[in-house]
Amino acid sequence: MYEKWSGQRISKAKSALIPSKYISLARKRGLLRITGSMEGKFPVTYLGAPLVSQKLISWIMKPLVEKIRKKIIGWKFKLLSHGRRLILLRHVLSSMPIHLMSLFNVPQVTISHxxxxxxxxxxxxxEGKRKNHWHSWGKVCKLTAEGGMGLRDLKDVQKSLLM
Incomplete structure (x- = not known):
């Protein structure tokens, strides 16, 4: 009926039915047969955000952490000056978790990672070993006018987005 009224087609391959645990087995089978959908389970990713049935925990956010890690590995930082790294951090990597942080209270473990x-x-x-950090992360995340490098601490970003 939806397809007929809207003119849009439902993609059965991308759709799943996640029934309540209180629904009877016969009713669940009937709904799956009528819709032609598969049965799904939580967590599910929708528009880049995980949909969960319980409190958001750190392992659910692992794909975001891995995405950032892979982005860092893909760049050849040996070839980039400190200033160029700072620009990539400020405008690309720091922006990647903002969407999810605006939707959820992201676990502190994930933000720390x-x-x-x-x-x-x-x-x-x-050679795979980190160099010395010449300033604390707190100092780096201060405004340049205050002696920092202008990066944003994601813990502070999370607080502001939750207000």
Whole structure:
């Protein structure tokens, strides 16, 4: 009926029915047969955001952390100056978790992992070992007028988005 009224087609391959645990087995089978959908389970990703049936926990956010880690690995930081790294951090990597942080209270463990990746990315590494961090992450995340590098601490970003 939806397809007829809207003129849009439902993609059965991308659709799933997630029934309530209180629904009878016969009713569930009937709904699956009528819709032609598969049965799905939580967590599910929708528009880049995980949909969960319980509290958001760190392992559910692992794809975001991996996406940032892979982005860092893909760039050849040996070839980039410190200033160029700073620009990539400020405008690309720091922006990647913003969408999810605006939707959810992202676990602090996840935010700490991402901040750690950003710090290691800023200071670089030699043969897989991280270089010394010349300033604390708190100092790096201050405004340039205050002596920092103008990056944003994702813990502070999370607080502001939740207000």
């Amino acid at each position: 991402i901040n750690s990746f950003l710090a290691n990315c800023l200071w670089g590494e030699v």
